[in-house]
Amino acid sequence: MGVIGLAVFFVLPLAGLLWRVPWSDVFSVLGQSSSRDALRLSLETTLAATALSVVFGVPLAWLLARMTFRGRGVLRALALLPLVLPPVVGGVALFYAFGRRGLVGQWIERWFHFELPFSIWAVILAETFVAMPFLVITVEGALRGLDTRYEDAAAACGAGRWTVMRRVTLPMIGPSILAGMALTWARALGEFGATITFAGSFPGKTQTLPLAIYLAFENGDPAGIVLSLLLLVVSMTVLVLVGSRVIGERGRMTPSPSP
Amino acid sequence: MSDAGLVCDLRLQRGTLALELALTVAPGELLVVVGPNGAGKSTLLRALAGLLPIDDGRIVLDGEVLDEGASGRFVESRRRSIGVVFQDLLLFDNMSVVENVAFGLRSRHRPRREARRVALEWLERLGLAPYADASPTSLSGGQAQRVALGRALAFGPKLLLLDEPFAALDATTRGEVRREVRSHLATLDVPKLLVSHDPVEAITLADRIVVLENGRVVQNGMPDEIRARPRSRYVADLVGLNLFRGELRDATLTLASGQKIAVAVDSVPDGPVVATLHPHAVTLHADTPEGSARNVWITEVTDVDDEGERVRVRVGAPVPLAVEVTRSARTELALAPGSRVWISFKATEVVVEPD
Numbered sequence: 001m002g003v004i005g006l007a008v009f010f011v012l013p014l015a016g017l018l019w020r021v022p023w024s025d026v027f028s029v030l031g032q033s034s035s036r037d038a039l040r041l042s043l044e045t046t047l048a049a050t051a052l053s054v055v056f057g058v059p060l061a062w063l064l065a066r067m068t069f070r071g072r073g074v075l076r077a078l079a080l081l082p083l084v085l086p087p088v089v090g091g092v093a094l095f096y097a098f099g100r101r102g103l104v105g106q107w108i109e110r111w112f113h114f115e116l117p118f119s120i121w122a123v124i125l126a127e128t129f130v131a132m133p134f135l136v137i138t139v140e141g142a143l144r145g146l147d148t149r150y151e152d153a154a155a156a157c158g159a160g161r162w163t164v165m166r167r168v169t170l171p172m173i174g175p176s177i178l179a180g181m182a183l184t185w186a187r188a189l190g191e192f193g194a195t196i197t198f199a200g201s202f203p204g205k206t207q208t209l210p211l212a213i214y215l216a217f218e219n220g221d222p223a224g225i226v227l228s229l230l231l232l233v234v235s236m237t238v239l240v241l242v243g244s245r246v247i248g249e250r251g252r253m254t255p256s257p258s259p
Numbered sequence: 260m261s262d263a264g265l266v267c268d269l270r271l272q273r274g275t276l277a278l279e280l281a282l283t284v285a286p287g288e289l290l291v292v293v294g295p296n297g298a299g300k301s302t303l304l305r306a307l308a309g310l311l312p313i314d315d316g317r318i319v320l321d322g323e324v325l326d327e328g329a330s331g332r333f334v335e336s337r338r339r340s341i342g343v344v345f346q347d348l349l350l351f352d353n354m355s356v357v358e359n360v361a362f363g364l365r366s367r368h369r370p371r372r373e374a375r376r377v378a379l380e381w382l383e384r385l386g387l388a389p390y391a392d393a394s395p396t397s398l399s400g401g402q403a404q405r406v407a408l409g410r411a412l413a414f415g416p417k418l419l420l421l422d423e424p425f426a427a428l429d430a431t432t433r434g435e436v437r438r439e440v441r442s443h444l445a446t447l448d449v450p451k452l453l454v455s456h457d458p459v460e461a462i463t464l465a466d467r468i469v470v471l472e473n474g475r476v477v478q479n480g481m482p483d484e485i486r487a488r489p490r491s492r493y494v495a496d497l498v499g500l501n502l503f504r505g506e507l508r509d510a511t512l513t514l515a516s517g518q519k520i521a522v523a524v525d526s527v528p529d530g531p532v533v534a535t536l537h538p539h540a541v542t543l544h545a546d547t548p549e550g551s552a553r554n555v556w557i558t559e560v561t562d563v564d565d566e567g568e569r570v571r572v573r574v575g576a577p578v579p580l581a582v583e584v585t586r587s588a589r590t591e592l593a594l595a596p597g598s599r600v601w602i603s604f605k606a607t608e609v610v611v612e613p614d
Binding site: 147149150152153154155156157158159160163167168171172 | 305308309310335336337338341342343345347349351353354362363365366367410411414
């Protein structure tokens, strides 16, 4: 059954994609300005979303892993909700929060004369919304698995909280943060539903790779297949890197060796 | 009376463990707190190190109150000048050996170059200078032990705490590392407190021993005193062991008196050793015993001590030994001071470790 499942759900679709790739046109398609715009936009927004996820996600993971307070369970459920929420629902929710008539959006527009939806910022926001839970869940797991005695040892040496964090805790969970970043980035790169709902699909402005692929596919443009191939290669690379020692989950120091 | 050294009198509830004890450690003294797992040894150490506040009582080091239940005063771990050698050592793998040793100085905002210079001096003193820039993961157990000691001492603490420092080492290196550490500890004039569950370790290292059981001090005294008059069942098992020091050669242990004892060893190299023999591993007989025991001789009972179901008997020359027998054996053999008995024990009952 496992082998049949693997064939039907994973291998055959991949084979189908590879079968239709117009190999001779790959480089000319990638060279088209529409492809290049989508690629550039995707890189910019996903890197920004990954950075935002680290800035907000690491402290959030810390809070969930290390602090005991009422409502921690609710907070964790909220933080991880985008993992199971249909992205299009996320997009709708973002729209009614940050849109022109949205809960917060109307004030943003009144005070800053700035419209968030259908801008590059909306793309970044949508990608961060769906992808950050991957970082939170990875880093929280690493913090929970961490041997806190190393932090005690540092404190006993006279290290303050910041020194302990910088010289002991972060180096120990560093590999997990990298792994979380890779997963977050890959998820942001594939983001479709929330983006198209909240940011639209304006070429060169909010049309990221997945949106460009969908549009090309609808129009029977072979560029869609080539760009799909590109995303496939990127996803595989991230998977291999996360699984390998380069950014594998280590999360704890090995106890000092006996001879 | 001078207020130098460690003075503590504390109460601390942690789960089912109620720790309640008073102890002092004088400058330069090495106090070994020994007790079974769960007796509260590590909890005591964590409280002294400031990783756990006490419920009641006080901890005073060189006249400074570090923790006081009544006033609520609590000096944080990082503000206490206490060096700790942790169980499993807990060296920082992402730093080099010299960075580990310099960590306490850097944490106290000493300039980088000065911290490095002091750390290098310590490595020199500990015989680790060639490994300064190596990773702690590349060191042997004994070397890692000395790095942990260096890290705990380099910033000039007023108290040194050691938590089961030899537990992670295997038997062949333990004796050697213990001897090294003992010689380094002897040169330090701060109070030193080591916790251990190993009676041999306690007896060979300690200036004074505190026996901890269920969170309370069962006995407090010099090693010889505690061995001679164990005050509880546990203490008797723990430190009432027969202890020999001598030279090991060809599976024979030669004591200073010249007496030879047959032992069974596989991984201990020839040379100076410490050996222990449990009192209940020794059998007493009225006549020449038959059987496979390799150590057999006739001796004289010097003392008989009734401890309830079990009786503790002391025998004299050629090797003074504590022996544990049942009440019925005592009656059968008519044991009394002055009676002649044969003793026997197997070579395999003697536990040998390098000294």
